[in-house]
Amino acid sequence: MKKITLLIALAIVVTACGGKKENNESVKATDQIANYLAVKDALVLTDGAKAQSAAKAFLSTSENGSLKSDLEIIAGTSDVKVQRQAFEALSMKMYDLVQTSGSDSPLYKQYCPMAFNNKGAYWLAAEMEVNNPYFGDKMLHCGSVQEKVGG
Numbered sequence: 001m002k003k004i005t006l007l008i009a010l011a012i013v014v015t016a017c018g019g020k021k022e023n024n025e026s027v028k029a030t031d032q033i034a035n036y037l038a039v040k041d042a043l044v045l046t047d048g049a050k051a052q053s054a055a056k057a058f059l060s061t062s063e064n065g066s067l068k069s070d071l072e073i074i075a076g077t078s079d080v081k082v083q084r085q086a087f088e089a090l091s092m093k094m095y096d097l098v099q100t101s102g103s104d105s106p107l108y109k110q111y112c113p114m115a116f117n118n119k120g121a122y123w124l125a126a127e128m129e130v131n132n133p134y135f136g137d138k139m140l141h142c143g144s145v146q147e148k149v150g151g
Contacts, residue, residue: 029101032062036094037126039074043087046136048078055083066093084134088116091123095149098124103150112143122146 035058042051055074062071070093073086098107107124115121115134123133130143 029097030104032058032064032067032097033094033103033105033107033124035061036090036124039087039090040123040125040133041131043080043084043133044131044136044140046080046138048080048083051080051083051087052076052078064097067097080136085116087123087133088121091121094124095122098150106151107149108145109147109149110143111146112139114139114142124149 035054038054039051039058042048042054052075055071059068059071059075062068067090070086070090074083074090077083095109105126107126108128109122110125110130110132111120111122112130112132112134113120115132121134125131128145130141130145132140132142135142
């Protein structure tokens with residue numbers, strides 16, 4: 001019994017002291033990705049109030065100034081059309097962030113060629129299945145995976 005207790009205590013100490021240490025930047029990037037995905041998921045549902053709430057939560061925790069203006073637009077309205085336009089710019093900035101800071105989990109850069117009157121637009125998703133934030137349930141699966149990033 002003493003050996004088992006000692007082994008458990010040793011395992012806890014090794015895990016606590018020698019485990020993977022994430023730097024502050026990596027943790028912040030992970031939080032930002034989770035917040036971004038919450039906004040994306042609300043837009044997939046075409047839920048302007050939910051997207052607005054998710055953007056407000058993202059704004060309150062983000063220290064990244066480059067994301068602020070797009071998040072303020074999304075947080076400032078429940079108009080999904082306006083939110084989706086700001087989300088396009090936010091998505092490209094998040095892509096750049098993931099390219100620089102990395103991501104613990106894989107993300108998928110997805111593309112819809114029909115978004116914004118056939119101009120096309122990208123977004124990031126945690127899953128390979130395309131769930132389009134620019135069209136929601138009107139054209140939920142319109143798009144394709146362009147690239148795996150992070151993870």
